[in-house]
Amino acid sequence: MDNKQIILKKRPEGNPEEANFEIQAIKTPEVEEGALLLKSVYISVDPYLRGRMRDEKSYIPPFEIGKPIESSVIAEVLASNNSEYNKGDYVHGMLPWKLIQVHSGNELQKVDKEQAPLSAYLGILGLTGITAYVGLNKIGDLKKGETLLVSGASGAVGSTVGQIGKIKGCHVVGIAGSDEKLTIMKEKFGFHSGINYKTTKDMNSAVKNACPEGVDVYFDNVGGEILDAALANINRYGRVINCGAISLYNATETPKGPRHETTLVKKSVKMQGFIVRDFKDDFESATKQLGSWLQSGELTYSETIKNGFDTLPSAFIGLFEGENKGKMVVKV
Known part of the structure; x- marks a missing residue:
């Protein structure tokens, strides 16, 4: 063979x-x-x-x-x-x-x-779905009525994050790299609105316009300037979930950016990175819940x-x- x-x-x-x-x-x-x-x-x-x-x-x-x-x-x-x-x-x-x-x-x-x-x-029933689920539940502590901002929102993790946000009754805004992806996010996954970062010249203003009540939870898959824009619009007691930083993965040197310490302190913001395997004890319950939402049609x-x-x-x-x-x- x-x-x-x-x-x-x-x-x-x-x-x-x-x-x-x-x-x-x-x-x-x-x-x-x-x-x-x-x-x-x-x-x-x-x-x-x-x-x-x-x-x-x-x-x-x-x-x-x-x-x-x-x-x-x-x-x-x-x-x-x-x-x-x-x-x-x-x-x-x-x-x-x-x-x-x-x-x-x-x-x-x-x-x-x-x-x-x-x-x-x-x-959706593997590490991708589990990553979205445990990130939101263990770090994001997402509550009904909050504004959830998601980068890499048309990707496997991001699209699942957005849907869970909708299930929990949140206002969900996604960031992706094409108008086609924004359409899919809204029509298939139920995001309320989206931002095309490739055609947006001022991300700070774009996030502010899409999230008029500010950002309560930011699920970050890309890092870089998009993270900067999210933190510029973060609410008091906001939570930032650092899942990935794909914008930096191929960088040959670390770029310099804004210093966020003042924002984190003044607004009492929690910012935490995680690896999904940190939450192995939650895998079974996460998969069970994801499977239930998938069968009920709440998740796709x-x-x-x-x-x-x-x-x-x-x-x-x-x-x-x-x-x-x-x-x-x-x-x-």
Whole structure:
């Protein structure tokens, strides 16, 4: 059986490029006692993977040169020598970018394709949806009637954040990079209004106009000047949830910006970064609630699905060029 893997060939300097990756033909391994033979079905590409391509200490070890990239994967069990799994089961876990691989079965979760499409377990019912849920609940402490501002609002996390805000009775404003994305945000996800940051010359004024009562909670996926604009319009006792900073991921040096200490103190603003794995104890309850909203029709999602294992590098690069609407997934 033909097999492949995708390795990190060299570390990116600035924007990632195809040359940073290499697709290699490899042998299909034998299934040992107690192990599973897995075939990748859907593979997630996520902005945070860019951070793991840097050779620096972080909350998760960096990728090694010459070793496969890894991310969230939905895989089919082709063969099982493990009593807890059967041939034909579908599982979810953090796995290397390989077509076929052997795995012990530890830290894998079975997923049910009858309950939701398999790709949903990488997005709305996976870490993406959980990130939105725990960020709003554990840090944002979102209350009915408040104004919620979301950056990266047409992406997988941002669109889920906005919908949860609507469910909780908030005024929801999203920031994205095209008029098409703003239309989707409003018509599909129910955002009250949106801001196209690429055509907006004065973000401070744009946020002020879209949030006339000020910003109570800002869910930040991009950082940079958009974060500056949100803080310029933050209300007293406002909360800023730092989930991501995609505008800075490819920067070769740290840009200088406004100093926010005075705003944080004068307005008693809470500003907190988080990693979703900080809240593992909440994963089960979060998934249950997200699944309930999905089944009731209160929650929906968008996906951008690329076809073919070899498209993984270009799909990942496309995240930084705004190619995705919702969750970016590769169907193997």
